[in-house]
Amino acid sequence: MAILTPYAGLLAFVYLVLTFRTIMFRGRLRVGIGDGGDKSLQRAIRAHANFSEYVPITLILLLLLTSVGAGPGLLHGLGGALVIGRILHGYGVSQVQEKLIFRQIGMVLTTGVIAVAGGYLLWVFARVGLAG
Template identity: 30%
Template sequence: MIEITPLYGALTAILMAILSTRAGLMRGKYKIALGDGGNKELALNIRRFGNLSEYAAMVVVLMLLMELNGASAKMLHTYGSIFIALRLIHPIVLFSDMPPPKWKMLGRFISAGGTAILMVFGAFILLSA
C-alpha cells in the first residue's frame, strides 16, 4: 500500500496552489491576462510557480517508484521533507534583478542545486534497486 508519497504529493499541491493563486491575484491587480505584460513583479511570481511545477512531478514520481520498490519510511520521509523544504525556500530566494543580495544567491544555489541532487539521488536509488 502506498502511504507516504501521497502526503508529499498533497503538500506539493498545496504549495503549487498558493504560488499559482499569488500569480493569479497579481494578474488581476495589474489586469494582465497572458504573459507578464512586462511587469517584473508578475514575471517573478510566474517563475515561482513555474519552477516548482517543473520539478514537482518528477520528484513525486521518483518518490512513488521508490515507495513501490520498498524504500524505507525513514528514507521516503527524509526525501519528501527535503524536497518540500527546498521548494519552500526557492520562491523566497528567487530574484530577477542582478546583482542579487548574497543570501539570495546562496539560497537559490542551495534550493535549485539541492533539488537537482535530490532527483539524481532518487534516480540512483531506482537504478540500484
C-alpha cells in the first residue's frame, strides 16, 4: 500500500489545482451555481468533475492490486500513468482553445490503467479466488 502514497499525494494536489481554478473562475464571474454561460468556467468545471469521476475508482483498483501482491513495477507504472494521464487530461479540457491530443492521451492513460488493473484483479481471482 505504501508504494501508492506518492501517486495519491500527487493526485491530491492535481485535484486541488483543478478545485482552486474552478473557484477562481466562479469568484471572478460571480457565478455560484452553474457556469453562467462562460466557456472557461464550463471547462474548469468539467476538468474538475472528470477528475472526481475517474480518480477515486482508479485509486481503489490500485489499492486492491497491492492486496493481491501485484509487483512494484506494475504499481509504479500504473500510478505514474494515472498521474500523467490526469495532468494531461486536466490541462487539455481546461483550455478554451483545446488541443485535443492532451485530452486524448490523458484518457487513454487513465482508461488504460483501469483496464490493466481490472484485468489483473480478474486474472488473480480466476487463478486463486475460484480455488479457495
